[in-house]
Amino acid sequence: MGVFTMKCSTLSTNVKNSNQAYIHIMEQRTEISDLGEFGLIDHLTKNIELQNASSLLGVGDDAAVIDHFGKQTVITTDLLVEGVHFDLAYTPLKHLGYKSVVVNLSDIYAMNATPTQIVLSIAFSNRFSLEALDEFYEGVYAACRNYGVDLIGGDTSTSQKGFIISVTAMGEVAPDKFVKRDGAKKGDLICVSGDLGGAYVGLLFLEREKRIFMESPGVQPDLENETYVIGRLLKPEARKEIIEFLADAEITPTSMMDISDGLSSDILHLCKNSQLGCVLYEEKLPIAEEMRNAAFKFEIDPTACALSGGEDYELLFTIAQEDYDKIVLREDISVVGYMTEAEAGQHIITKGGSKHAITAQGWNHLKK
Amino acid sequence: MGVFTMKCSTLSTNVKNSNQAYIHIMEQRTEISDLGEFGLIDHLTKNIELQNASSLLGVGDDAAVIDHFGKQTVITTDLLVEGVHFDLAYTPLKHLGYKSVVVNLSDIYAMNATPTQIVLSIAFSNRFSLEALDEFYEGVYAACRNYGVDLIGGDTSTSQKGFIISVTAMGEVAPDKFVKRDGAKKGDLICVSGDLGGAYVGLLFLEREKRIFMESPGVQPDLENETYVIGRLLKPEARKEIIEFLADAEITPTSMMDISDGLSSDILHLCKNSQLGCVLYEEKLPIAEEMRNAAFKFEIDPTACALSGGEDYELLFTIAQEDYDKIVLREDISVVGYMTEAEAGQHIITKGGSKHAITAQGWNHLKK
Numbered sequence: 193m194g195v196f197t198m199k200c201s202t203l204s205t206n207v208k209n210s211n212q213a214y215i216h217i218m219e220q221r222t223e224i225s226d227l228g229e230f231g232l233i234d235h236l237t238k239n240i241e242l243q244n245a246s247s248l249l250g251v252g253d254d255a256a257v258i259d260h261f262g263k264q265t266v267i268t269t270d271l272l273v274e275g276v277h278f279d280l281a282y283t284p285l286k287h288l289g290y291k292s293v294v295v296n297l298s299d300i301y302a303m304n305a306t307p308t309q310i311v312l313s314i315a316f317s318n319r320f321s322l323e324a325l326d327e328f329y330e331g332v333y334a335a336c337r338n339y340g341v342d343l344i345g346g347d348t349s350t351s352q353k354g355f356i357i358s359v360t361a362m363g364e365v366a367p368d369k370f371v372k373r374d375g376a377k378k379g380d381l382i383c384v385s386g387d388l389g390g391a392y393v394g395l396l397f398l399e400r401e402k403r404i405f406m407e408s409p410g411v412q413p414d415l416e417n418e419t420y421v422i423g424r425l426l427k428p429e430a431r432k433e434i435i436e437f438l439a440d441a442e443i444t445p446t447s448m449m450d451i452s453d454g455l456s457s458d459i460l461h462l463c464k465n466s467q468l469g470c471v472l473y474e475e476k477l478p479i480a481e482e483m484r485n486a487a488f489k490f491e492i493d494p495t496a497c498a499l500s501g502g503e504d505y506e507l508l509f510t511i512a513q514e515d516y517d518k519i520v521l522r523e524d525i526s527v528v529g530y531m532t533e534a535e536a537g538q539h540i541i542t543k544g545g546s547k548h549a550i551t552a553q554g555w556n557h558l559k560k
Numbered sequence: 561m562g563v564f565t566m567k568c569s570t571l572s573t574n575v576k577n578s579n580q581a582y583i584h585i586m587e588q589r590t591e592i593s594d595l596g597e598f599g600l601i602d603h604l605t606k607n608i609e610l611q612n613a614s615s616l617l618g619v620g621d622d623a624a625v626i627d628h629f630g631k632q633t634v635i636t637t638d639l640l641v642e643g644v645h646f647d648l649a650y651t652p653l654k655h656l657g658y659k660s661v662v663v664n665l666s667d668i669y670a671m672n673a674t675p676t677q678i679v680l681s682i683a684f685s686n687r688f689s690l691e692a693l694d695e696f697y698e699g700v701y702a703a704c705r706n707y708g709v710d711l712i713g714g715d716t717s718t719s720q721k722g723f724i725i726s727v728t729a730m731g732e733v734a735p736d737k738f739v740k741r742d743g744a745k746k747g748d749l750i751c752v753s754g755d756l757g758g759a760y761v762g763l764l765f766l767e768r769e770k771r772i773f774m775e776s777p778g779v780q781p782d783l784e785n786e787t788y789v790i791g792r793l794l795k796p797e798a799r800k801e802i803i804e805f806l807a808d809a810e811i812t813p814t815s816m817m818d819i820s821d822g823l824s825s826d827i828l829h830l831c832k833n834s835q836l837g838c839v840l841y842e843e844k845l846p847i848a849e850e851m852r853n854a855a856f857k858f859e860i861d862p863t864a865c866a867l868s869g870g871e872d873y874e875l876l877f878t879i880a881q882e883d884y885d886k887i888v889l890r891e892d893i894s895v896v897g898y899m900t901e902a903e904a905g906q907h908i909i910t911k912g913g914s915k916h917a918i919t920a921q922g923w924n925h926l927k928k
């Protein structure tokens with residue numbers, strides 16, 4: 193847990209509060225075992241206020257109950273494991289709670305649906321105090337508030353080692369309005385929301401500072417100038433406003449997914465599912481100035497970061513060409529290429545005009 | 561993982577197959593990393609056939625989609641951690657997969673609902689081979705088949721240590737027919753399905769045999785005569801037939817929950833939620849002959865096992881007195897007491913006629 197105090201004040205006002213809370217942890221430590229499992233659940237859930245009329249029954253029984261009125265339910269789940277998916281040396285627990293929810297909501301939006309409920313389970317070793325769990329849940333509840341989602345159930349237990357988080361999110365969508373990955377058509381435009389690669393470069397900074405800190409514990413890291421990319425990693429947002437815009441503009445994407453593994457990996461999924469090829473243009477990739485500058489500090493290619501960096505949680509979707517006029521003015525949507533027939537394969541055209549096959553180099557937790 | 565070969569041939573024919581499969585694991589070991597994450601998901605999900613018309617979209621997209629037609633959805637989730645919730649030294653992976661699903665379905669039935677879908681996430685270290693995961697999923701799919709449930713999504717990732725399982729189950733129930741824990745009325749009869757304490761005594765045997773094996777690895781455990789109690793622990797079933805019977809008999813329980821922590825702990829929950837007291841009768845507690853004999857081998861009181869042993873996954877429910885005639889002939893439902901006003905407290909009357917306060921001594925993972 194928060195080994196060094198981050199100077200990084202980005203991440204909204206949350207980080208300051210978070211640091212204060214870390215000091216607070218030093219001063220007061222309530223052992224979870226003092227509460228017992230049910231006391232802990234009561235404690236963690238006592239402030240829940242359900243926001244959705246469809247949340248008929250929340251935490252406190254064998255199961256939660258959701259009502260439906262002709263809508264379809266979308267459901268997704270993620271399991272996050274300390275040391276694999278996050279590093280508590282530089283991840284404030286409040287951010288971790290926020291992100292744990294957001295990454296699941298991102299999947300719901302990627303179905304063209306609106307998230308409505310989550311269930312959340314955690315397991316933790318006895319090195320975690322009640323105050324630490326409170327920090328985590330503060331982030332969870334902040335995400336629930338920001339996205340209008342209800343926490344309606346969950347499970348808490350101990351682990352022998354590390355912190356484990358499982359979130360299942362549900363959302364609703366008008367009948368048969370959900371958007372899958374397999375509906376892209378030849379000639380469709382490939383769109384990306386926001387900008388790419390920031391989270392990956394943010395990770396590089398935090399890993400570097402962690403190494404420095406491990407070698408010289410007295411040295412406090414200075415991340416003041418890298419707040420943008422670090423924020424992209426530690427406090428991602430789900431692209432709610434893009435889904436709302438598409439509905440308002442009466443655009444139904446032909447296919448959609450969120451970019452969690454990296455654009456190159458994810459566009460290959462979309463091509464495979466839609467049985468098509470694609471062409472991307474390097475010059476069209478959305479790259480933030482902050483990411484470009486940060487990448488140069490590591491002497492790495494910003495394009496490589498945009499293609500292979502994961503965890504940006506932007507939306508990748510395809511639209512019919514006739515919808516182009518409707519999106520052209522949106523600064524937060526970039527057309528990065530188009531779909532081709534399968535036989536043409538998957539390629540990217542560089543700024544120099546050369547053509548390269550796209551290979552999946554996204555974050556693959558299972559690769560050695 | 562299966563360190564010693566269990567002689568116990570109970571647990572349906574599954575155990576034999578399971579042992580064969582364990583040998584199989586020795587002969588062939590496919591590294592998960594050879595497949596990659598997406599190859600693994602394809603592999604693990606290639607045989608799924610959706611059983612419920614409401615399962616519109618299953619594994620393979622950002623989220624699954626469930627349709628609803630005026631029904632209410634019930635949802636529950638559990639997180640199971642190796643070394644805390646299960647011990648792979650004596651838990652065959654197939655049984656673990658089966659149980660991981662069943663414990664969640666038990667919660668759905670405990671709401672008076674019918675389970676329809678699950679999502680399942682696992683994280684595992686590199687000591688697990690593909691064959692080991694196949695074993696686990698065989699159990700998962702067996703449970704899905706037996707209970708008519710669809711696996712519609714999930715997540716797989718690595719862990720630094722141990723095996724982690726998260727299951728979220730959904731079910732449906734006619735509008736406002738779900739049964740909570742807070743509806744019991746004074747005078748209602750307290751009912752328990754099946755028999756209690758078996759899983760706990762089964763655990764005692766397996767823990768004892770593990771100790772013996774650790775001390776003298778040559779000695780093979782002989783559990784031939786304890787198949788009943790060991791089966792209660794390793795292959796529990798959810799009480800689907802009780803819920804079906806209650807519906808057929810037109811009995812709506814006034815309150816219901818499943819017994820996962822132990823009767824004494826769980827009846828206290830039901831009393832607290834319903835703001836009532838209760839009286840239980842020791843002589844009415846349902847105790848299987850096999851459990852009684854097994855308990856005596858450990859020189860422990862079968863009544864204590866029935867009260868405090870957890871993981872039996874029987875149903876605990878209350879019914880109005882006028883429904884008594886409808887259940888009296890069911891051998892798998894025992895009336896163990898009745899609800900009283902809150903002021904009377906929660907007590908058990910022993911066979912000798914003395915009266916004791918009920919205290920929660922159920923399995924509490926957070927107690928030291």
